[in-house]
Amino acid sequence: MRWTRTLLNTLRENPQDAEINSHKLLIRAGLARKLSGGLYTFMPLGLRSLQKIITIVREEMNRAEAQEILMPALQPAELWERSGRLQTMGPGMFKLKDRTGRLMTLGPTHEEVVTELLAAEINSYRQLPCTVYQIQTKFRDEIRPRFGLMRAKEFIMKDAYSFDTTMEQADTSYRAMYDAYVRIFKRCGLDACPVEADTGDIGGQWSHEFMVLADSGEDGVIDCPACGYAANQEKAERFIAKKTPAPCPANEEIATPAIKTIDQLAAFLKCQPAEFIKTMIYLADEQPVAVLIPGDRELNEHKLKQMLGAKTLTMADDTVIQCVTGATVGFAGPVNLTTRIYADTALENATNLIAGANKTDLHIRNVDLKRDAQITAYEDLVIVREGDCCPRCQKKLEMKRGIEVGHVFKLGTKYSQSFDAKYLNEHGESLEMVMGCYGIGVTRTLQAVIEQSNDKDGIIWPITVAPFAVTILNLDPSNEHVNNVVAQLEQELANKHLDVFIDDRTERPGVKFKDADLIGCPVRVVVGARGLTSNTIEVKQRGSHEAIATTVEGAAECIIGLASKLFEQHQPSTQVTKPSQKHY
Numbered sequence: 001m002r003w004t005r006t007l008l009n010t011l012r013e014n015p016q017d018a019e020i021n022s023h024k025l026l027i028r029a030g031l032a033r034k035l036s037g038g039l040y041t042f043m044p045l046g047l048r049s050l051q052k053i054i055t056i057v058r059e060e061m062n063r064a065e066a067q068e069i070l071m072p073a074l075q076p077a078e079l080w081e082r083s084g085r086l087q088t089m090g091p092g093m094f095k096l097k098d099r100t101g102r103l104m105t106l107g108p109t110h111e112e113v114v115t116e117l118l119a120a121e122i123n124s125y126r127q128l129p130c131t132v133y134q135i136q137t138k139f140r141d142e143i144r145p146r147f148g149l150m151r152a153k154e155f156i157m158k159d160a161y162s163f164d165t166t167m168e169q170a171d172t173s174y175r176a177m178y179d180a181y182v183r184i185f186k187r188c189g190l191d192a193c194p195v196e197a198d199t200g201d202i203g204g205q206w207s208h209e210f211m212v213l214a215d216s217g218e219d220g221v222i223d224c225p226a227c228g229y230a231a232n233q234e235k236a237e238r239f240i241a242k243k244t245p246a247p248c249p250a251n252e253e254i255a256t257p258a259i260k261t262i263d264q265l266a267a268f269l270k271c272q273p274a275e276f277i278k279t280m281i282y283l284a285d286e287q288p289v290a291v292l293i294p295g296d297r298e299l300n301e302h303k304l305k306q307m308l309g310a311k312t313l314t315m316a317d318d319t320v321i322q323c324v325t326g327a328t329v330g331f332a333g334p335v336n337l338t339t340r341i342y343a344d345t346a347l348e349n350a351t352n353l354i355a356g357a358n359k360t361d362l363h364i365r366n367v368d369l370k371r372d373a374q375i376t377a378y379e380d381l382v383i384v385r386e387g388d389c390c391p392r393c394q395k396k397l398e399m400k401r402g403i404e405v406g407h408v409f410k411l412g413t414k415y416s417q418s419f420d421a422k423y424l425n426e427h428g429e430s431l432e433m434v435m436g437c438y439g440i441g442v443t444r445t446l447q448a449v450i451e452q453s454n455d456k457d458g459i460i461w462p463i464t465v466a467p468f469a470v471t472i473l474n475l476d477p478s479n480e481h482v483n484n485v486v487a488q489l490e491q492e493l494a495n496k497h498l499d500v501f502i503d504d505r506t507e508r509p510g511v512k513f514k515d516a517d518l519i520g521c522p523v524r525v526v527v528g529a530r531g532l533t534s535n536t537i538e539v540k541q542r543g544s545h546e547a548i549a550t551t552v553e554g555a556a557e558c559i560i561g562l563a564s565k566l567f568e569q570h571q572p573s574t575q576v577t578k579p580s581q582k583h584y
């Protein structure tokens with residue numbers, strides 16, 4: 001392919017709305033163009049990379065014996081009513097009406113459609129296990145689309161669904177997808193690590209996310225360097241040493257006029273935030289609950305919702321808080337509170353704490369939860385942070401940032417129940433199929449590759465997903481001899497299935513070098529009249545500092561050798577590490 005025949009414009013300036021490197025480079029290298037917030041067109045070079053990623057995904061899914069299908073993106077909303085997700089997914093779903101007034105959705109995912117489909121197609125245990133997948137456009141009405149392809153309204157996903165007879169068989173299907181994901185990301189040149197994750201709106205028994213570590217990542221990843229425990233911060237647990245209760249004097253009310261936040265209170269009483277109990281009132285499925293956590297910690301709402309098994313969880317408004325506590329907002333506390341109270345594990349046996357008095361402008365000193373309050377249960381309820389203790393080995397945990405590129409879920413029978421997806425076993429009994437679902441954000445993966453692999457000059461593509469393996473800079477496109485050498489070389493490389501992009505523009509060499517670095521094809525070849533006078537062609541690997549000088553005759557072999565070496569780096573190993581999940 002030649003630049004002069006390609007719809008490709010590189011930009012010197014960063015796009016104004018781009019906050020992270022990969023977004024800037026995606027646009028500057030001419031890979032994609034924005035239509036409007038969260039909507040992007042893939043340009044010829046960007047589409048080539050995307051198609052290479054799709055090919056890798058498809059090959060690995062087929063290797064794992066998943067069968068490719070293609071389901072409609074437009075779905076009747078009644079399917080979502082049946083699973084109860086029309087409500088839980090809420091405004092994140094695009095909804096529209098057809099001309100008869102029937103409510104439709106643009107699918108953000110396909111559990112409903114696929115379960116309905118397989119419920120009709122599968123009758124016997126002989127047809128199981130069965131895993132199907134598709135590579136398709138998905139829609140999500142993001143509140144704030146940002147970071148380019150990372151958080152878009154329309155994106156391409158690979159989604160797979162497994163159907164099995166038993167929980168054990170479902171584990172085998174889960175494992176097959178997990179291993180396929182490890183291979184996919186390795187082949188894409190991505191360093192993606194599997195971490196334990198929250199099951200969120202999808203639901204189910206357990207799940208792993210595949211995280212690409214990057215400072216710009218939106219997800220917190222908690223990691224134990226000692227034992228390998230890794231989890232999304234939303235899901236991460238911590239070890240708490242059990243306290244021996246210390247003697248605690250009688251409660252004492254203290255006047256704290258108009259002091260409402262822990263920070264104000266700490267300053268006013270000259271105490272550390274950890275000496276306070278933070279009391280929050282929530283509505284879980286419309287019922288009030290009180291939640292207690294140490295004053296220096298943040299509540300993890302995902303954990304709370306999971307623990308309560310609640311469909312909806314919202315912070316109570318001022319009216320509810322006044323009704324529950326009898327005080328204005330800011331003075332809630334556990335003493336004499338009659339609603340259900342859940343406290344963080346760190347508060348078990350804790351004494352001599354300060355809490356709201358459930359009376360306006362008053363707090364209580366010397367709180368001993370065991371003595372002074374009726375705690376329904378102690379649970380791990382806070383967001384785990386760096387320095388907390390590992391739940392497995394009790395060593396110190398570290399905190400990193402990550403981009404989620406894949407997510408695997410063991411769903412169990414949640415959707416089979418809603419859609420009556422049953423099979424007959426060998427004894428003629430009708431049983432629910434056990435499901436798993438597995439997603440890869442394909443367009444997001446493309447940008448994650450860029451985010452993980454770049455330098456100040458531009459992208460450094462892994463050869464497996466680069467728009468082109470090789471770029472040849474023709475420094476003298478008006479020189480016939482140079483053109484002949486370039487054409488000959490292109491042919492020799494094409495014979496070895498290496499794709500080649502030729503910069504044949506009438507531009508200064510400096511401009512071509514800059515653009516080659518920006519676009520970042522892994523092998524750069526320079527052919528110019530001056531070099532040819534000494535029978536020399538220059539070959540350089542993107543990201544390396546040294547160029548190799550080769551003869552015209554030896555150039556093809558030199559390039560093929562370098563390219564093969566680069567391809568080998570992204571071959572997945574046959575050994576796959578065990579998932580960090582206690583269910584294994």
Ligand SMILES: [Zn+2]
Pocket residue numbers: 224225226227228229390391392393394395
């Ligand atoms: Zn550990």
